Amino acid sequence: MNFIRQFSGLLRVNLAGATQRLGSVLTIIIGVTCAVGVLVSMLAMEAGARREEMGGVRADRVILRSLGTRSIDGSVPREEATTILDLPGIKKGSNGEPIVVFQTMVPMEGRRRLTGIRIFFALAGVSQKVAEYAPELHLTAGRMFQRGLHELVASNPCVRQFEEFEIGARRSIRGVDWTIVGHFDQGESQQCVVYADVDTLMTTFNRNTYSQVCVMLQSPAAFDVLRNAVNANPTLHLEAVREREAVEDGFKQLNALFTFVGYFVGTIMAIGATLGAVNALYAIVDSRRRELATLRAIGFGPAAIMASVLCESMFLTVPGALLGGALAWIFFNGLAASPFGYSFQLAVTPSLAVTGIVWALAMGLLGGFLPALRAARVPVTTALRAT
């Protein structure tokens, strides 16, 4: 009890004196602000990218792909694709046919408006069931492509970002003119996606395998039934994965890069801020030598003093953390970025703010340790005698 009373009393004294040591206190706060601000805004890239990736994911959608591949380089033969139609667990569409979408993907390039920078995007050939498979897809202008015709529909981000996506615009693909006939929004997605009829596209590119097959389940729980059926069928050389998992596989590298860069830069900034805090806290402790010695002389224990200094240092980092998080939110939240051609908005989320505060407290704890030790060890007699 005594320790706690001493500790809380000391902490009050410490914090009350903060305004008198404005220089040192501000050093800590500004250092932590910058470190947390940078950490949070770097991690906001990953959070934003992840939000964009996962935004359209549904639990009742399953991707069937050839073993060990990612969607873009998958190869599913037509015979296997036909077998999929008869698998159990698949939801039936309005006309009684299973909701299965055959997909083939081709890289295409567009040019940014104004800058003319070349950007790659996916041209996906899809079969007719796509409307039922992706109910979040809404045409905003024009109409859907027609089977057998060289027609394209483009998502609105394409139209906004790139040249030559207006309705009626023609693009030559493999020597054939393709016409843009519609624009659509797909949920909240910021990506440029272009759809065409899968069979027409495959004929154009001389392909006889699909990249992947997408399936809608009767319910999310039907996944196991479907997966077991796929694994049990010796003619299928495929694996069934939930949409979430497939998307995660596809973005593994990008996300890993964002995470690495975020924590790498954040750690270095945190080291710098911690060093600054150590210096500032030493200065605070040194300027209070006589006061601390007096406290020791009238009976305050070294443990209570040490704990109070540690706690003070952690306390001082909190405004920095809040300010850093706020600045990151003001400057970067919602900022549109498209590194490597993947468009998303940076997202400063509450969980990132918590991460920032935890890091700040850790900086305070580490940075406060040595100065707290010095405060607790102030030699009573010499310190009192000193002028």
Add this chain to the structure above:
Amino acid sequence: MRFLPLIWVGIWRKPGRTVLIFLQVSVAFALFGVLQGLKSGVEQLAAEARADLLIVHTRNGFWSDSLALGMLEQIKSLPGVKVVDPVELFWGTYQKPTERVGIVAVRPDEDWTSAFTFTIAPEYLDAFAKTRTGALMTAELAAKYGWKIGDHIPLVTSLAQQNGSMDWAFDVVGTFTDSDVGAQGNRILVNFTYVNEARQTGNGTAQHFNVAVTNPKLAVTVADAIDRRFANSANETKTESLREMAQSNVQRIGDLDFLIRAIVGAVLVALLFATASMMIQSMRERTPELAVMKTVGFTDRGVFLLILAEALVVCIAAAVLGLALALLAFPFASKFVPRLSMPPIVVVVGLGAAVLVALISAAVPALLAARLKVASALANR
């Protein structure tokens, strides 16, 4: 010069504090070096790509369309063109679907290598030209799969043969190296004529043409001439140099400039504040000493310069250490980007920033020291 010992003593007056400030500045400049080095390094690398090698592709892009081989002769007849070679790129997998090998089909005409960034030994060049199904591999692939000259390598590809089969086989006849920036190691070169004749569709076309010019200075003119030659035809072209393509790839990374600038800005702001507040603190503690120095004849200007000099020495020394750390850490970063190196300009800019940080953070304390009134400073004490 005689003030050097005085500066030295001033710096080490509180060793703990100096070491901490020193480390903080070092850390900040290490981060600055890595970030700025990566950014400028990548830009510099792109600028080093060959500007005299031209790539002709259709106006619709690199992947989605193809050019008729008949255009080759028309391009060759344009003034300034030395060599034109057709190229077809496709992917194959070796044994497992995950083991991807890039296949680059080129036509071994006379002097064809001058239109590419490849280096090939004369005997391999000869064997490649003579072997219809010949392939040249990179050292990386040779090591990875244990391929040797004379090996017969089967690949499953995305390109159908006449009989509908997606399987192709090539005979390894040698090795090649590629000096292009960001060149990928998992590639083989094969014979365009063989691929073109054996494939099911797309015969008589190529994805793009590589063009070598007679004089590097003519590159831009030749590129314009090629595009003008095919303007308003069914085969409109877009001709770019390797450098232009590399630079537009760098731009694709895009938008990170702002972020890097914001981080570097935050680093410097935090640093400025920390050093300035430490300098003021230290100045306060030294008020009596400075007053004594003035009493024994140091001028205001001398004291001012002394404080500035202390800050400069610490900041520059720390920046040197930080930038050296960044240089050491750089090989790790360049794992992602082959042949990346830190441009010297980054070091120069870093040292400049260090001087700036020192001058700004020491300006206030140095001014305070210079204005110190001897009598009152000594009396206060």
